Amino acid sequence: MSITYQSRFFKEEGFHTALNDLYDPNGPGYFVFPKFLSEQNANHITNLYTQSISIKDWFKCLPSQRHLYKNCPNYYFPRNTINNYSYMHFFWNEPPDDILYSASYQIQILRNIIESRTPFNEFFPLHGKGMTGRSCYYRFCNTRNGSPVPMHQDYVGKNLDPKRLQATLFLSQKELDYKGQGMIFTKNNGEEIVLADEAPLGPGDLVFWRYNNAHGVRDVQSNGQQKGFIRIIYPPELIHEKPPFIFSPINLTSYIVLEIQKSPMAVKLARKLRPYISNFGIFE
Numbered sequence: 001m002s003i004t005y006q007s008r009f010f011k012e013e014g015f016h017t018a019l020n021d022l023y024d025p026n027g028p029g030y031f032v033f034p035k036f037l038s039e040q041n042a043n044h045i046t047n048l049y050t051q052s053i054s055i056k057d058w059f060k061c062l063p064s065q066r067h068l069y070k071n072c073p074n075y076y077f078p079r080n081t082i083n084n085y086s087y088m089h090f091f092w093n094e095p096p097d098d099i100l101y102s103a104s105y106q107i108q109i110l111r112n113i114i115e116s117r118t119p120f121n122e123f124f125p126l127h128g129k130g131m132t133g134r135s136c137y138y139r140f141c142n143t144r145n146g147s148p149v150p151m152h153q154d155y156v157g158k159n160l161d162p163k164r165l166q167a168t169l170f171l172s173q174k175e176l177d178y179k180g181q182g183m184i185f186t187k188n189n190g191e192e193i194v195l196a197d198e199a200p201l202g203p204g205d206l207v208f209w210r211y212n213n214a215h216g217v218r219d220v221q222s223n224g225q226q227k228g229f230i231r232i233i234y235p236p237e238l239i240h241e242k243p244p245f246i247f248s249p250i251n252l253t254s255y256i257v258l259e260i261q262k263s264p265m266a267v268k269l270a271r272k273l274r275p276y277i278s279n280f281g282i283f284e
Helices: 005-009 012-023 039-051 098-114 249-261 264-280
Strands: 030-033 075-078 085-090 134-143 149-152 165-170 179-186 192-194 206-210 215-221 229-233 236-238
Touching: 012 030, 012 098, 012 206, 039 098, 039 134, 039 229, 085 098, 098 134, 098 165, 098 206, 179 229
Parallel strands: none
Antiparallel strands: 030 206, 075 085, 085 134, 134 229, 134 236, 149 215, 165 206, 165 229, 179 192, 179 215
16 A cells, blocks of 8 residues: 555544544534644753743844745744744744754644645745745744734635634643633634633644634733743745835835836936945946
8 A cells, every 4th residue: 555645644534533523514623633742842842942042043033024025034023912922933944943843844744635735735935826825834832921812713705715724733731831711712613612621732732723713812821830821833824925125225226226227218327326326236
């Protein structure tokens, strides 16, 4: 029997169980892979991102969503409440940790299989006719306190894609590492649940869930001895082809002159401007 990507993760009946749980109107809308990562590896990742002083050296602060472009660096950004933060990793960059990189690579392949897409879909952004321009990245999230993610739905309306799944790799345990609620999820039948109450989840457990269903993160509480609500998520984000144009006198002058150079009628004007802008290297 030939080895397929599907058979690497599923026995045949397990694959159909996952599809039913995720997409059937009477299913819960989520599916759990218990202990996708060993507890040892899960704790290794958590300790690296919460205790290592040098971890931020691998990331730049995210100025805006417009700075998500092809071959951009990895980013970090603080959330809107105290001690809540995220680290964003793109597959084209050197990873801070090989264990997390390898696990995330497998998770993206697995998600593609369940969604009936090609195994390596959206590892890198593809632009052009018929292409989404989206790329999956993996984001380490630590919510220590608050309700940073209001209830919302993704891939609905004009962007409707009922196959879309999100993946969450849990790295902490409710009550032990944080109290309150945590991830809120709306099942296929419309029932709103605290996910970790209905499906007790611990470090290393992987959950796929329907992006169309309303979800959020609410009422997380942790003290100084607790880690917080820690997880890895895998958004397929819209990636721009080029970096954003940053306004500055140099950039503006460069842009004007490059546009002038495209017009043969303006060559004389460009040559007259040359003494004033030659220091910018535009004519080199």
